[in-house]
Amino acid sequence: MSLDTTSPRPRIARLKAAMAEKGIDALVSFKPEHTFYMSGFNPVLYSHPVVMILPAEGEPTLLVHALRDAHGRDEGFVEDTRAYGVWSTTKTMGPTWPEALQAILTEKGLGAATIGMEADSTPMARWTQVQALVPDAKFADSSKLIDRCRLIKDADEIEMARVAAGLADLGMDAAIAALAAGGTEREAHTASLIAMNEHWTHALPDTIEVADFGGLEGGMVNGLATWVLSGDRMFRNCDNSIARKPEQGETCAIFIWAVANGIHAENERTVAFGAVPDKRRRALETILKIREEITPVMKPGTPLAELYHITKRGLTEAGYEANIPGRIGHTIGIGAHEHFSLDGKTDVILEPGMLFTLEPNLRVPDQGVATQISDTILITEDGHDFLTKSRGGYIEV
């Protein structure tokens, strides 16, 4: 169920403006994140494709398999929802999506149009299949066009990012408490999952879903995720947790990713066990100082790359010039990792509604030193808002 199935989404107008600029007459999308972006519908399972058709002029159409027809109409905000396939007594446009899509494109007068599809996600076979449906049409890559529109979040997305961040904060508190009580990586993982799911179960309304976006062979029913890596396992960056208890003097990283109605938040913290060696404390303190330097410039008008430059300068001054990371965060939203990086090359200027992770961190494997701190940041009219609010700093347990 979606929060609001009627209000217009500014993102649709932004997409149409970008299409006009690029001479694209219609977007045809199969990517789960993007069909959701343009329709508000997440069927969770994508073994039967969901197809979104967004013409520059006129009404959008959402095409779903007959067995998702009622669900799509109820959950999505697209008026014109059509069905393909055979299921029960539902009337459909034909047994398969290609014939239904062909009929829709013809009906909308797009047989010889310029059609945008995402070349970075549309499989080769499907791209060719769509081309064959409208042999007189031209095809353009719309990956970057949609990715750039996603940079600015709409009000409904920001509201959900706050809900996701709240879930992530609860998960973080539970994981830290489990570690402080002497728990293993896995025990902290499971305590965190339980805290987030219990909150969703008892405190959040039916309108809030925690499903994520699946692929061709499965679905992602529950996108509330935690992993915990202790000691040298921090250099894995991502791995399933094991039954290992952090030892005194070690640090341990907790990673939480939460999602609410398709919008993600990320919350990551480093916990120190007892008195850690100076090299580990110094790394954490260096990162905390850099975060303090970055904080005041997180506001409209600042080039995103400036956040990276501050990090690079701070790490160099502290003697970590051999350990400068390639990026210090990424945009976030419908994807846990959206496609713009906080690196030295990005051409993005901060604007209200942008959502990204702030995560300058250090990895010095030959010294056994690693930090992992990340927050989800929203750029507001006059500055920024930390959506994740877990205690930061030097967390000793």
Place this chain on the structure above:
Amino acid sequence: MSLDTTSPRPRIARLKAAMAEKGIDALVSFKPEHTFYMSGFNPVLYSHPVVMILPAEGEPTLLVHALRDAHGRDEGFVEDTRAYGVWSTTKTMGPTWPEALQAILTEKGLGAATIGMEADSTPMARWTQVQALVPDAKFADSSKLIDRCRLIKDADEIEMARVAAGLADLGMDAAIAALAAGGTEREAHTASLIAMNEHWTHALPDTIEVADFGGLEGGMVNGLATWVLSGDRMFRNCDNSIARKPEQGETCAIFIWAVANGIHAENERTVAFGAVPDKRRRALETILKIREEITPVMKPGTPLAELYHITKRGLTEAGYEANIPGRIGHTIGIGAHEHFSLDGKTDVILEPGMLFTLEPNLRVPDQGVATQISDTILITEDGHDFLTKSRGGYIEV
């Protein structure tokens, strides 16, 4: 961590035999499920591609980003693991995967070879990018070749399917107990997740992971999944659970998908609340009778389509000829939904090592009647084995 990083996998020999038959000199794969299939390595996050190169002759090569280098070497069973990108002091073949892949293909003498890539999953842009690396090579679609090899499971896969099925059974027991105690859909969901995760945390070794396969924008850290749909919500087939308590006389479907080291099991049951109307009881009894008719033919030599024909005949005899489902199950393994359906057209003959779901079911929306029962079945030398063992039949709470 993987269970066993040394033993040869018969699937590699099967793949090479299929490649020889199709005249394919090497497979190049980016699909998370398939790079894992051929290497045993799941980095969980795929924002930096993992590339598997499997030549028909000679050693396979696994190419990973530098930050996954140690992880890939430790977890995978491919001897020759190479790295690209920049991370810490790891030596790599170059800053990006295309130049590393180009060097590997050239080194293996594949510059003018016939290369198989999966057209059903390789994005259009990436396909073109690989073609440009070896302009004299020919490219063929290897989707079906790999999918067909996946039909037969190796011993390590069967072992993990049993572990996944055991997790799913625990999740099912917990969900049924929560519903019997008067719980909502969401409470049953969360009780089930907790049971599976607690078991993983406390009873399963570090060598067993519950990560699933992610996409370009995220990862699937935990693939233990439950959803519960009550009353008419069963017609949704898949949706996040809500705070709804099933009413007396209704049925409620519980869906559990579990995963262990990349191999899935599915367990689905229908629970009846109190005395359900005859129409609902009759639908469940019809399905149970059909399952009993199917059970003895689940053995080597039976055409998979025969299971569908028995279902169609049974439903017709019981007066449900307007409600014959399109399929009554699917193969399962690295994918929760692998690509062969139990329908009337499939050309698969059952062989030992095949793994599929058995799920003949009814949906009669205009009567408010639905059933959902599914088990994960392994074909053995002399018959079959139900890997999911939850109590079946008519479950009244």
